[in-house]
Amino acid sequence: MPHIPLPQHLPGITGLLEYRLDTALPIRELTQILLRGDSTLTQAERELIATVVSHGNECKFCTTAHTAAADLLLGETTTAQQVKTNPDQAPVSDKMKVLLEIARRVQKSGRNVTTELIEQAKSLGATDREIHDTVLIAALFCLYNKYVDGLASVTPSDPGYYATLADRIVNQGYLRPQKGFDHLNKQ
Incomplete structure (x- = not known):
């Protein structure tokens, strides 16, 4: 049960x-820019970043939601599962493996991102913007x-x-629909 009153639907x-x-x-706008805006990282790769961070934070809602989004974008269910449980064997590029490691380190503490890890990402072709956005x-x-x-959201x-x-x-992005979410209320 949520700690504050929230719409049940x-x-x-x-x-x-x-x-x-x-x-x-502003949170929705930032999310839209980062996950759906122009980038050399695919939308699926950006959803994988959201997935591994949410998984590391043990947030079931966000992990499940962004795993499902990554799966939909990739057209399969193996990659997102592997980046969560066996990232070294995940079917992503070496550059993406290092970017996902950067994300995992940020999830624990931003101070865990080392110069050596950034140099490794750059040596595999990661741009400054890709590192920033990760x-x-x-x-x-x-x-x-x-x-x-x-x-304690539901x-x-x-x-x-x-x-x-x-x-x-x-398919619609992260911005609030113009008419809101009342159409989802089945009560």
Whole structure:
């Protein structure tokens, strides 16, 4: 049960963002830019960053949501699972493996990102912007994970919920729909 009153038809982060539309707006805009905006990292790669950070923070809602989004973007379910459980064997580029390691280190503490790790990423072709965005996505998802779990937001157990959510975030993005979310209220 959430620590504050939230719309029952909006579990996870959505209900929290609806609670304070003024604070939600800049967070949503930043997320849209980072995960759906122009980048040399694919949308799937950026969702994988969100997935590994959320997994490391043990945020079930965010891990499940962004795993589903990555799976939808990739058209398969193996990669996201492997980056969470066996990253060295994951079917991603060596550059992406190092970027995911940077994200995992940010998840624990930004101070864990070393010059050597950054140089390794650069030697594999990572650009300064890719490194910047990896760190910022990782930091943003630490915020999201703590927001969702810190207010005990509802975490659905139905996999169908996450498939629908993944479709919405992949195909409509992270911005609030102009008419809000009342259409999701089935009461």
